[in-house]
Amino acid sequence: PAFTALQGVLTADQDIREEIRKVVQALEQTAREILTLLQGVHQGAGFQDIPKKCQKAREHFGTVRTQLESLKTKFPADQYYRFHEHWRFVLQRLVFLAAFVVYLESETLVTREAVAEILGIEADRERGFHLDIEDYLSGVLILASELARLAVNSVTAGDYSRPLRISTFINELDSGFRLLNLKNDSLRKRYDGLKYDVKKIEEVVYDLSIRGLNKEAAVGAGGEK
Amino acid sequence: GSGGFRKRKHDNFPHGQRREEKENVNPSSAMMMSFKSFQLELDTRHDKYERLVKLSRDITIESKRTIFLLHRFTSVPNGEEVLNESEVKLDAVRRKIKQVAQELIGEDMYQFHRAISPGLQEYVEAVSFQYFIKTRSLISLEEINKQLIFTAEDREETTNTTANSHDKQPHTWSLKVTPVDYLLGVADLTGELMRLCISSVGNGDIDTPFELSQFLCQIYDGFTFIGNTGPYEVSKKLYTLKQSLAKVENACYTLKVRGSEIPKHMLADVFSTKTELIDQEEGLS
Numbered sequence: 001p002a003f004t005a006l007q008g009v010l011t012a013d014q015d016i017r018e019e020i021r022k023v024v025q026a027l028e029q030t031a032r033e034i035l036t037l038l039q040g041v042h043q044g045a046g047f048q049d050i051p052k053k054c055q056k057a058r059e060h061f062g063t064v065r066t067q068l069e070s071l072k073t074k075f076p077a078d079q080y081y082r083f084h085e086h087w088r089f090v091l092q093r094l095v096f097l098a099a100f101v102v103y104l105e106s107e108t109l110v111t112r113e114a115v116a117e118i119l120g121i122e123a124d125r126e127r128g129f130h131l132d133i134e135d136y137l138s139g140v141l142i143l144a145s146e147l148a149r150l151a152v153n154s155v156t157a158g159d160y161s162r163p164l165r166i167s168t169f170i171n172e173l174d175s176g177f178r179l180l181n182l183k184n185d186s187l188r189k190r191y192d193g194l195k196y197d198v199k200k201i202e203e204v205v206y207d208l209s210i211r212g213l214n215k216e217a218a219v220g221a222g223g224e225k
Numbered sequence: 226g227s228g229g230f231r232k233r234k235h236d237n238f239p240h241g242q243r244r245e246e247k248e249n250v251n252p253s254s255a256m257m258m259s260f261k262s263f264q265l266e267l268d269t270r271h272d273k274y275e276r277l278v279k280l281s282r283d284i285t286i287e288s289k290r291t292i293f294l295l296h297r298f299t300s301v302p303n304g305e306e307v308l309n310e311s312e313v314k315l316d317a318v319r320r321k322i323k324q325v326a327q328e329l330i331g332e333d334m335y336q337f338h339r340a341i342s343p344g345l346q347e348y349v350e351a352v353s354f355q356y357f358i359k360t361r362s363l364i365s366l367e368e369i370n371k372q373l374i375f376t377a378e379d380r381e382e383t384t385n386t387t388a389n390s391h392d393k394q395p396h397t398w399s400l401k402v403t404p405v406d407y408l409l410g411v412a413d414l415t416g417e418l419m420r421l422c423i424s425s426v427g428n429g430d431i432d433t434p435f436e437l438s439q440f441l442c443q444i445y446d447g448f449t450f451i452g453n454t455g456p457y458e459v460s461k462k463l464y465t466l467k468q469s470l471a472k473v474e475n476a477c478y479t480l481k482v483r484g485s486e487i488p489k490h491m492l493a494d495v496f497s498t499k500t501e502l503i504d505q506e507e508g509l510s
Contacts, residue, residue: 002363002365002366002447003446003447003448003450003451004450006366006404006407006408006447006451007450007451007454009404010404010405010451010454010455011454014454078333079333079335080333080335080336081333081334081335081336081338082333082335082338084335084336109256111259112259125333126331133263133266133267134267137263171250172250172251172254172256172257173256175250175252175257175260176256176257176259176260176263177260179257179261179263179264180260180263180264180267181264181267181268181271182267183271
């Protein structure tokens with residue numbers, strides 16, 4: 001008799017998970033589309049129309065907002081962490097994509113509040129469906145790997161100043177992460193990869209400087225001597 | 226602890242020139258400021274998690290002790306005393322759970338569920354064991370949760386743990402055992418009941434094994450009814466549950482068959498060899 005009630009509870013739980021999975025699948029689809037769009041910046045021609053690509057990506061984030069809006073309605077608001085695992089991965093991807101767009105536009109690190117706004121969710125747990133801090137940080141770490149790749153490709157495309165700016169940015173990010181006392185979890189694992197991104201970018205900067213290409217870049221960019 | 230670990234990790238870093246370059250970073254830049262706030266937020270979260278893990282361990286230990294105590298119920302003449310003592314112990318466990326509940330005021334319980342789940346399962350096991358001994362029936366989830374509603378009285382002893390959790394404290398608060406924790410706790414209970422069955426035969430108690438066999442059978446039916454609707458852990462327990470049930474059923478079988486031909490005072494001996502055999506089999510598998 002008691003087990004009948006419990007079985008009902010468990011079945012209801014499964015139904016919720018099923019609903020969440022559906023929305024998450026749609027979100028993953030949108031995230032892939034945005035990624036494909038932004039991948040264009042790695043190709044030679046892509047460097048010219050970065051603003052246009054960012055513009056388009058931002059339009060796609062409108063779809064993301066609608067989809068996240070519908071995700072919110074699939075489970076009780078106070079049980080976020082009960083189902084967290086289902087959307088964790090995709091949310092981290094989305095944070096990365098938003099951070100990438102903001103970096104390409106302004107070469108700054110998107111704040112947690114700003115990502116939350118781009119995604120149409122809250123930065124703060126108390127106010128509803130929110131962006132967990134660990135997910136935000138994971139997304140930022142994905143950005144670091146993408147920027148290491150961008151540094152390499154911008155050299156190929158003849159843009160010698162970008163790697164230097166990326167280097168400054170990544171170094172600051174690295175210092176930031178060093179302030180954190182991370183537990184031995186997935187975020188720590190991902191953070192451990194950051195040093196390889198830093199190393200990669202340093203190598204690019206080194207290659208440029210021994211060939212005197214960084215000075216050329218500084219002059220070209222009209223920066224300091 | 227973690228400080229030493231971090232240091233070691235960074236010494237491993239292959240790049241010598243890295244340190245110097247770091248000095249270019251402005252420690253009061255916007256990015257560094259936000260990372261400082263992240264540090265605070267993460268540390269606060271991890272500290273709370275650790276406190277809950279510790280409470281959960283204490284709950285587990287005390288619940289285990291209560292179960293050991295309750296196993297003495299059948300072997301001593303004054304069972305009432307054992308029951309009273311177990312009640313005192315469970316009250317102590319509930320005070321710990323109250324601290325857990327206090328830590329969780331204003332939080333999403335599931336965020337910290339993994340820290341407290343083992344303790345709660347053990348508590349369910351202890352409390353349902355006691356309930357079974359008293360009433361010969363299965364305690365319901367509602368019944369368990371009813372005992373986990375707390376009021377603000379005797380707050381002093383717990384204030385230090387809540388000092389940084391929340392300013393506004395409601396007058397009553399509660400902790401709800403989740404259906405899954407309940408199920409896992411009940412699955413563990415069946416192991417205890419199996420032990421109870423075997424030991425009660427040792428005491429010459431012939432009725433209890435049959436009662437237990439029936440009760441376990443009901444629980445087993447319940448679990449089969451749930452089947453794989455529940456999470457993976459529940460279906461994993463189903464296997465152990467089946468083994469416990471088999472042992473109890475075999476015990477009843479032996480009692481029935483041999484009971485009629487062996488004098489009562491020798492029955493215990495027959496039985497103890499039989500259970501040894503079962504234990505050996507268990508060791509092999």
